[in-house]
Amino acid sequence: MTEIRGPSRAQRWLAAGWLALLLLVAGHNGWLWLGGGARLETDILAMLPQNRQDAAAQDATRQLADSASRRVVVLLGARDWSDARRAADAYVDAIRASGQALAPRYRVSQRESDGWLGFYVAYRSQLLGDDARRRLTDASAPALAEQAVASLFQPVGMPRLGRWQDDPLNLYGQWLGERAAQSRVRVRDDRLSLADGDTQYALVMLEQQGPAFSVAAQRAMLPALAKAAEAARRAAPQIQLIQAGVPLFAAAAASQAEREVHTIGLGSLLGILLLTVLAFSGVRPRVLVTLSIAAGLACAVSLTTLLFGKLHLITLVFGASLIGVAENYGNNYYAYRLGKPAGERWAMLRGQRATMWLAFATTAIGYALLALAPFPGLRQMAVFSVTGLFCAFVTVLCGLPFADRGDMPYNRFSRALGGWRLAWPRWGRNRFSLAFALAALAICLAGFAQLRANDDVRALQNAPRQLLDDQRRVGELMQIAGPGQFFLVTGSSPEQVLQREEALKSRLAPLIAAGKLAGVQAVSDWAPSIARQQADHQLLQRVVYAPGGVLEQAAAKLGQPLRAAPLPALRPLSLDAWLAAPVSEPLRAQWLGRFGDGYASVVMLRGLAGPSMLPLLAQAAQPAAGVRFIDKVGEISGLMRHYRQLMSWVIAASYLLVLAMLWRRFGRRAWRALLPTLISSLLTVALLSLFGQPIQLFTVLALLLILGMGVDYGVFLLADDDPRAFLSVTLAAAGTLLAFGLLALSSTPALAAFGLTMLLGISLCWLINPLFTPKT
Template sequence: MTDKQGPRRLRRWLAAAWLAVLLAVAGHNGWLWLGGHVRLETDILAMLPQNRQDQAAQDATRQLADSAARRIVALVGAPDWADARRAGDAYAASIRASGKPLALRYQVDERQSNRWLDFYAAYRSQLLGDDARRQLQQAAPAALAEQAVAALFQPVGMPRLGRWQDDPLNLYGQWLGERAAQSRVRVRDDRLSLSDGNMQYALIMLEQQGPAFSVSAQQAMLPILQNAEAAARSAAPRAQVIQGGVPLFAAFAAGEAEREVHTIGIGSLLGILLLTVLAFSGIRPRILVTLSIVAGLGCAISLTSLLFGKLHLITLVFGASLIGVAENYGNNYYAYRLGKPAGERWAMLRGQQSTMWLAFATTAIGYALLALAPFPGLRQMAVFSVTGLFGAFVSVLCCLPFADRGDMPFNRFSRALGGWRLRWPRWGRNRFSLLLGLTMAAVLLAGFAALQTNDDIRALQNAPQSLLQDQRRIGELMEMAGPAQFYLVSGDSAEQVLQREEALKARLAPLIAAGKLKGVQAVSDWAPSQARQLADRRLLQRVVLQPGGVLEQASARLGQHAAAAPLSDFKPLTLEAWLAAPVSEPLRAQWLGRFGQGYASVVMLRGLAGPAMLPSLERQASPAAGVRFIDKAGEISGLMRHYRQLMSWVIAASYLLVLAMLWRRFGRRAWRALLPTLLASLLTVALLALLGQALQLFTILALLLILGMGVDYGVFLLADSDPRAFLSVTLAAAGTLLAFGLLALSSTPALTAFGLTMLLGIGLCWLLNPLFTQKT
């Protein structure tokens, strides 16, 4: 065959090699999906930037998140405790009957309570609460003796454990009472419960077994919880069920992501299919272009899985939008095939190759620059997107001509669409240009005057209000410590860490007394430092047990002689013993253990009055003494602001880079291919501001892609005045608008902002490019 009519030998070899690659990719995708080896990630935190300086803070956040990743809390309430208990029993029975791997914690028998008390009883002579310690340090022994005697005759008082003469002031009972006051949860009728006004609640705690973010486990869990809720309401019609926990949010995210993958992907395909049939008078071009897209997506899935080990569902949602971009190359091929015999397709393709490679390169730059963001999810998106585009692009160049057959005459639709360019106004010295310039200037001035930024991490939250309200209500009822703000305490030894915790709690005591903070939750509450234990033991012995002390004076007032059991040798409650015992389970995650050359722990906050308290809390930290205040939400928001500013500079650098690439091809005319995209991007930002949309990192990232795709339109239109070029650009823009228009409907705010920015930006690129690329 001649060079004009057929492929060269090298092209045949390249096509065969690429086909072999695609067969390997197909086999790998089959192994991933059909073999169940694909790992899907739903946790939004996986997209967030890593802490650039403090690995300890990062580890602390991860450990706290992991400890809550499998837990579900259910509060089954009613005005009457009997109803709440009956409904709670029905809820728990339904969970057990499901046979699913959900560990249940609801009933607490007497033996469990006794084991808990017995563990601390061996150390009772060295455990003093804060109030008891102040009393012993400040009050006279005579006054304390009077108090000890009066307590004997009070009808109701603090429960006493052990003989009166061993603890006349009931100091051990006070220590236990202070610990119990840190939680509103109580044991009632051998069940976990709490009260709030007129409502009584049975507390049921569940723990998901297996992988915390397993999509299949999440989907299987929701009907079980729904059945349990129905069982509770059936047992007590007035019952109120409140459920919360990370798995519920993860299950919602997984379901939404799967629905959006189908909506965006199928919606894009249907819209593009209709356009292709109208433009090319047949289904064959659509099938072949679709196969090129499928090849690209398969390559993207395989390489991303190999590099990252897992796929984030948001990556797949975002990847579904590639359908609207990857089909550009196939559309361009078929647009230039219109009106030409099949035998000329190789010559046509060789003539178009340089323009197509330039268009691919400028688009790939936009996607690849996503990898500059510190978000693991965005880096994954960058790899997925560039690989998918490359796979689709190479499939068009290497394989599409071999499958192409027959002639493709212009039809009325494609001829009319391509002919629009001839009727497009031109930019120059005319009234239209003046009016358009003034309009754009007004929009830019008004928009940038109204421009606001929002880098708050909470903008990423897309859970339904009902779930958020339930989670907030559970936090309020249980007075749970939140993981967003905490103190990170470090030291050279475990003992030093505990001592620094105790010093921090002393500094926070005035804030708690003033009601600005409900309290703190620390390991040293339950396992005091050995120095504190020894000091408390000596204080107890000096004030209470020694001759002339509280015990002797109180006994004299009662007219009898009472002797306490002699104190045994000092045996401290060690952190190792506490961690190994079941009593440490609720706070075990707060002990980070060995880190680097030392140890670390987390002190959590309960009942923070509001964001205005954060500066006061930060002032209580002493980094020199190993105590740092961590505001994770504020830190991530700060990082998002930092990288929004950084990526803005990256966009500016990208325009210069793209201009240099265009200059090599078009010389002094290069600005005509780039200026429309620049104007479209600026107008998009202005219009978003006028619509009340704040500028955020995901808006900036979308502007990067607008640069890559918008320049494609300028390249094709500036390189060729043929109506086929405008037809190709119009089909490409329509496909992108379909894909990203649907992305703007996503329930994930980040994707919504991204999609809306792309919708406006690509639409404006399509409108403005012909103005500047028309030949005058």
């Protein structure tokens, strides 16, 4: 007779204490997510060890990204400027009428233009461009005097600001012209514009107000932009409209994610519910298993936040993927409940407890090994994962028997699934085993021969083609400096930072002259160092305004002798004065200001010829103290490569430790519980390679999950030859495939790689594990 005995007093107290703890965790999670207590870290570099982080580089990247994360650039082009202007006016009117939090900027008043020019007038005697400085240094005074006289009779030349005798060589006009040449944007009819061949473009810049990555704001922004574009085309039917900006990419990603949640997410949910109803004749088991998983995730969030102070987004995403592992415990409980009276559930649980503990331990050990790596991110992921699994497991042990009520008939569907195990061949000295071994070996050899890795973060992008083309076109037309690569310049004072910027620009000049780089964008272009201002002021005084200098010689040639007068006394243009003026607004984000014991700035690059230029740029920074070349794309890609390699070693170590734990329980049969997962993982990697899929970080993350789930399947099947064990494994595998395998259909490359790996790995684990289970 089957033992019918309820829970002991200790079990009741344990369940009550666990329930109280879960209520506290629920309250803490409510405060975190609803009360604003959650601190979600999104910077991937925050996962690096502290001694490898460069706070100045991170601040630079963050400041540059923040300046661009709210801005949408719109170009409206036509052959006739009046059409472009009319379309821009209609576009802006529609944006304003939409009521959306988008602040347009496309007009510049004459007062603003005059104020920009007027700011530098007081400093004109100490501002020299690179070409002017070379001329004054290399050319003779008579030759320069000839140029000064000739400039008076040239019908077309650089616009002159002020009297001829105040600036006979028009050096101030040249300085302004060099600065203006850094951008193709001009002011025309009080509007921002640029020209490209026969096409005239009106430029509209939209600044998104409020949170930069608010999903609600993104949803509302796209219809407003579409209506504005329609209004522009009504005003000028032949208009060419180009839109670009980070908010557009964020909105496209949010829209894509929403579509996939509705399709993939809904499909997996319906599939799991259908399986539950068919196997357990109701949805109550699914609800209770889901609650156990939710309890585990909530506990993981609370403990991780308390220990680390904040939760990294990657940790949260990776932790959420543990649903498929945690589901094994609940499925195993209900599979063994089938066909048994409710009163026997405690005895059944006591019989399964040892196997469930072993399954949990072998799974958790792989995640616990992440804590040994010297990476804060991996340690946080380890704490989150082990906590989530443990709490979900304890919830099943303590909570499900109390919430479980009524009988669960062992129906025809459940019997059929459990009975499938009898159809599997068994590993041994037979033809099937030889054929299987040869086929697996051939696939592995062919796949590993083509194996390659790709850690380039750009491979994870999947924005719409039109959006990428528009972004590229806007960059070409406006010659915008990209934030992906830049020079970080540091110094003990602002003056030292500016001097180091100027020295760096001198070293980059040969690359610009060779056409490998269109130019640079630096704070010192607009606010030179005091040393540079003093040197230029002295050079002007000595060559142009001193007795016998260029001014006197040019005046003599004109027959109007002028007595040379000294330049006005040097009035240094301070960095603080420049930063406080409206003229600094376009480059203000490049000045990082005070950082630690010093100061820092960013020198941006325009028109990078290609990736082959990166080593040359890095080499240009090497000879100088306080100057470093930052390649954020390469840095993040390198970080992903390091994580991939490190986690590969973690997986290898996990196999050894799991084997040791299995040996204590199963002895010489332990290999039967682990080898199927190893074979499945190797075949998965080989098949991915044959399919042309490179190995990346998300592939390795999936392999770690496959190890945890596959070993669970092996433990359950090896511990018990009951068909219920195979039913449990089948339901767990089906649920995992529906929850994560369908991600292979995602249009997001990272999710697709993760989903495809899970699809192949879990399917193979389910197919291969029964082969190695001996007949009893």
